[in-house]
Amino acid sequence: MDENESPAVRLDGVHKRYGEVVALDGLSLSVDRGELFGFLGANGAGKTTTIKLLTGQRTPDAGSVSVLGRDPSDDPVETRRHLGVLPEREDPPSFVTPREYFAFVGRVRDIDEETLDARIDGWTHRFGFRDQLDTLCTDLSRGQRQKVMITASFLHEPDLVFIDEPLANLDPVMQERLKAFLVDYTSEDNTVFLSTHHVDVAEGICSRVGILRDGRLADDRRPDDEDGRLLDAFFDGVRSE
Structure with a gap:
């Protein structure tokens, strides 16, 4: 597949441990170009570890990672030329x-x-x-x-931006301006990978949301799915922990 035709983000069966702690347990995920993808999960679910793997700051113990058609750990300089990263x-x-x-x-x-x-x-x-x-x-x-x-x-x-809780410390007016900008940015075929534990943010602006639980993708859906299922899916996971 041509790099320009590949997904913006792909993880296949990714495992990552820190000593005895399992951060990611066979995570598989694909994000198409032009998506405003919400990565939703409770604190400690593995969201930050995932971003570190995707930006070449860590390497997986097993499985494969692809960003804009490249392995970020094999070609970190060229990959990062096309990325923006906003850590929490x-x-x-x-x-x-x-x-x-x-x-x-x-x-x-x-x-x-x-x-x-x-x-x-x-x-x-x-x-x-x-x-x-x-x-x-x-x-x-x-x-x-x-x-x-x-x-x-x-x-x-950048073609792809990783953002971890971007609305923190912004007043309500600035939050709305940033959210509107992110929607506009992805309308130009750019991709935003938005990590958050705020359900209302994911529901409000994301075109698709993945729910991370115990290092695995527990759910993957669009926020406009019927019956408020995104909210239910997230909180069911929190209650089960």
Whole structure:
């Protein structure tokens, strides 16, 4: 299969252990290009481990992983050129300004200065933090730092973005703006892999949701399935733990 025709994400029978702890237990999953895929699970279900495997930060003990048609551990540099990653609870460097941090990201991602300026302008307008561009990141609020990290993840307009709880620390208005942006972004054949334990977020914006339980894919469905089954499936899993 041509790389451009392959799924954005594929895991086949993936196992991952940390000592005696089984993080993933034969996880199989496929996400098509252009999907806004919600990865739903309780804390400790294995969501962060999955993202680390997909971004080449870890390798599986067994099974195979493919991202945009490549094994991320075999070709990490080329794979990451096409990825954006927004981990949970990660801040920008403290003693630089957002403008300086974006300039660094632009150099790493080979974004020319004019394009970078236009994209920074677009994001600061969307999130309303233009006045903080020259403030040290250490002096920004937690919500403002989150806006900086979101912006940095999208500056190079990646084909695939992994996001772990992106709405944390954003006020309700900014949350709605980001959700609308994610929907628009995937409408252009980009893919978003959204890890969350918030059912309302998954139901509200995702085109498809996988429910992770005990390191396995326990359910895979579209949020508009009848009878509120997505909500029931998630909480049935939580109650059974």
